[in-house]
Amino acid sequence: MDEGELAQRCRDTMYEAxxxxxxxxxxxxxxxxxxxxxxxxxxxxxLNGHDVCHGGYLFMLADTAFAYACNACNEVTFAAGxxxxxxxxxxxxxRILAIATERHxxxxxxxxxxxxxxxxxxxxxxxxxxxxxxxxxxxxxx
Amino acid sequence: MDEGELAQRCRDTMYEAxxxxxxxxxxxxxxxxxxxxxxxxxxxxxLNGHDVCHGGYLFMLADTAFAYACNACNEVTFAAGxxxxxxxxxxxxxRILAIATERHxxxxxxxxxxxxxxxxxxxxxxxxxxxxxxxxxxxxxx
Amino acid sequence: MDEGELAQRCRDTMYEAxxxxxxxxxxxxxxxxxxxxxxxxxxxxxLNGHDVCHGGYLFMLADTAFAYACNACNEVTFAAGxxxxxxxxxxxxxRILAIATERHxxxxxxxxxxxxxxxxxxxxxxxxxxxxxxxxxxxxxx
Amino acid sequence: MDEGELAQRCRDTMYEAxxxxxxxxxxxxxxxxxxxxxxxxxxxxxLNGHDVCHGGYLFMLADTAFAYACNACNEVTFAAGxxxxxxxxxxxxxRILAIATERHxxxxxxxxxxxxxxxxxxxxxxxxxxxxxxxxxxxxxx
Numbered sequence: 001m002d003e004g005e006l007a008q009r010c011r012d013t014m015y016e017a018x019x020x021x022x023x024x025x026x027x028x029x030x031x032x033x034x035x036x037x038x039x040x041x042x043x044x045x046x047l048n049g050h051d052v053c054h055g056g057y058l059f060m061l062a063d064t065a066f067a068y069a070c071n072a073c074n075e076v077t078f079a080a081g082x083x084x085x086x087x088x089x090x091x092x093x094x095r096i097l098a099i100a101t102e103r104h105x106x107x108x109x110x111x112x113x114x115x116x117x118x119x120x121x122x123x124x125x126x127x128x129x130x131x132x133x134x135x136x137x138x139x140x141x142x
Numbered sequence: 143m144d145e146g147e148l149a150q151r152c153r154d155t156m157y158e159a160x161x162x163x164x165x166x167x168x169x170x171x172x173x174x175x176x177x178x179x180x181x182x183x184x185x186x187x188x189l190n191g192h193d194v195c196h197g198g199y200l201f202m203l204a205d206t207a208f209a210y211a212c213n214a215c216n217e218v219t220f221a222a223g224x225x226x227x228x229x230x231x232x233x234x235x236x237r238i239l240a241i242a243t244e245r246h247x248x249x250x251x252x253x254x255x256x257x258x259x260x261x262x263x264x265x266x267x268x269x270x271x272x273x274x275x276x277x278x279x280x281x282x283x284x
Numbered sequence: 285m286d287e288g289e290l291a292q293r294c295r296d297t298m299y300e301a302x303x304x305x306x307x308x309x310x311x312x313x314x315x316x317x318x319x320x321x322x323x324x325x326x327x328x329x330x331l332n333g334h335d336v337c338h339g340g341y342l343f344m345l346a347d348t349a350f351a352y353a354c355n356a357c358n359e360v361t362f363a364a365g366x367x368x369x370x371x372x373x374x375x376x377x378x379r380i381l382a383i384a385t386e387r388h389x390x391x392x393x394x395x396x397x398x399x400x401x402x403x404x405x406x407x408x409x410x411x412x413x414x415x416x417x418x419x420x421x422x423x424x425x426x
Numbered sequence: 427m428d429e430g431e432l433a434q435r436c437r438d439t440m441y442e443a444x445x446x447x448x449x450x451x452x453x454x455x456x457x458x459x460x461x462x463x464x465x466x467x468x469x470x471x472x473l474n475g476h477d478v479c480h481g482g483y484l485f486m487l488a489d490t491a492f493a494y495a496c497n498a499c500n501e502v503t504f505a506a507g508x509x510x511x512x513x514x515x516x517x518x519x520x521r522i523l524a525i526a527t528e529r530h531x532x533x534x535x536x537x538x539x540x541x542x543x544x545x546x547x548x549x550x551x552x553x554x555x556x557x558x559x560x561x562x563x564x565x566x567x568x
Contacts, residue, residue: 014191020199023187045165048209049156055221056205057162060198067190067197079197080535081556083225083367083509085395085414087388103410104371108534109506109558111369111410126387126395128412130369130507130556132535222393223414225367225509227537227556229530245552246513250392251364251416253511253552268529268537270554272365272414272511274393298475304483307471329449332493333440339493339505340486341446347482351474363481367509 001141007033007072009139014071021064024057028068034102034112036068042094052089058096059084062114062127065100069112070131073105074138080109082129088122095119098127108133143283149175149214151281156213163206166199170210176244176254178210184236194231200238201226204256204269207242211254212273215247216280222251224271230264237261240269250275285425291317291356293423298355305348308341312352318386318396320352326378336373342380343368346398346411349384353396354415357389358422364393366413372406379403382411392417427567433459433498435565440497447490450483454494460528460538462494468520478515484522485510488540488553491526495538496557499531500564506535508555514548521545524553534559 001009011030015021021028027039040061048054063079070077090096100114114127143151153172157163163170169181182203190196205221212219232238242256256269285293295314299305305312311323324345332338347363354361374380384398398411427435437456441447447454453465466487474480489505496503516522526540540553 016191017193018191019187019189020196021190045161047161048163049158049160049213050218050220051159054162054202054205055209055224056198056202059201059205059224060196063196063198063201071191076192078192078231079228081225081227082197082201083223083412085223085388085412086221087390087395089220104369104407106371111371123388126412128367128369128410225554227530227554229532229537246511246549248513253513265530268554270509270511270552300475301477302475303471303473304480305474329445331445332447333442333444333497334502334504335443338446338486338489339508340482340489343485343489343508344480344482347480347485351481355475360476362476362515363512365509365511366481366485367507369507370505373504 003033006074010072010074011068013139014068026061026064028064030068030072033073034069036065036072036100038065038098040096042090042092042096044092047092052091055086058090058116058125061096061098062116062125063129065098065114066112066129069100069102070110071138075133076136076138077131077133080130080132082127085126087126088124090118090124096124145175148216152214152216153210155281156210168203168206170206172210172214175215176211178207178214178242180207180240182238184232184234184238186234189234194233197228200232200258200267203238203240204258204267207240207256208254208271211242211244212252213280217275218278218280219273219275222272222274224269227268230266232260232266238266287317290358294356294358295352297423298352310345310348312348314352314356317357318353320349320356320384322349322382324380326374326376326380328376331376336375339370342374342400342409345380345382346400346409347413349382349398350396350413353384353386354394355422359417360420360422361415361417364414364416366411369410372408374402374408380408430458432500436498436500437494439565440494452487452490454490456494456498459499460495462491462498462526464491464524466522468516468518468522470518473518478517481512484516484542484551487522487524488542488551489555491524491540492538492555495526495528496536497564501559502562502564503557503559506556506558508553511552514550516544516550522550
């Protein structure tokens, strides 16, 4: 199995079991080890008391892209922490795209950047996540 | 109206319109300006592909406590950004408590710390949020 | 005065008065509004008790590139906060380059990314800074 | 050797070799495992082009308190990253105190909070650091 196929298998295995992401209709693609995209449409029930998307849902989308990016090398990997900058509000119906890229991986830890943009291509949020690998395999390779 | 009553009015006005928080059955209490608590029970549909609570939902709970804390002074205030450290996984059925306290407020900006604990009192996550005030009133005072 | 000349004037005005940066022999170039580079050689007196460069000096170099980048639009601008990830140790004699780029600017606030690399081109640290503008001019334009 | 004596031995061993901290006349005390204080007086050569203390020196003081706190358990431990919020400027002659406390330690990683205050007791900056332990001993115990 090559690197790209393995990344795809990791994505499929996680997505199958990922109740949180599936219940929000988040679409996830892994384009290779360390790279993933996630897409979500802002629903009315995601709006907060100021009538814009709750920051928690933007974080969730970014965190999802990050999780699939850092698990794509077939090591069960968790988020150790993350920071997010909210640049623009998102509104009901907005289509938000999160693109995650690996900035560094060494030993058990990694750093990933995620950029969130809306349907007009404007930046909505910047996210930086830190991962910690258990080194357990995510899928079995024959 | 005293400070405590005003904080309560701000909470009620936001909560009434807060579809995101209500749809997740997050309970919110504001104990005064700059202080709020939020409670959430982890549901099966909040679990990710590793069978633990998606970090996005923990962030959401922390962000909610933060939002109610920083809006309790009757200025419409948004999250500019936040950072979270994930210390322990949360599982289905866990009852998570988020306590937000103001660490600093000056000019239009503020810094708030939120600690998340589970039903056993163990720390689940640490969150630090940064707020930006529009200075528009949230509720009308007579 | 065009944008590039103005950015250069801002850099010169700040650098002239910048005791901290000059005392550490940090070289600073501003290539335009929102972009700056800073260079520093790690001295023996910058090493900590583990015999590697104190993280504070790496932060200082990153923060310097950030400061010159966000002041290059002729508004006196301060750092509101920053986060840094330390990826590789730096040693005595290492030549560290910090490149700052603007990721967002809106209203009084901005977000800047800085990457630190060593003389071999390997990443040493990643920094993300948040700025707050006073809107006062830094230099006078005729 | 009890925990407190061991913490003291770790501090002495690091401080002896800590050129960065000694050259800035930073005083460091370790009050036990996971707790340290660092003190620094702002010198004229620490001022930046806006005539206030360069944020890098405030970070350095916070990072120092953090480093001594997380090395006090006799495991060689490095900073993996940190975030700082700048709340108030510091000026020449200000006496800044940094107090570091452990918020969490588990496996190889830890989270530490540092608060910086000036001689009037006002908060100057808030810092949160993340540590990574090599598990090598820092000092030999007989």
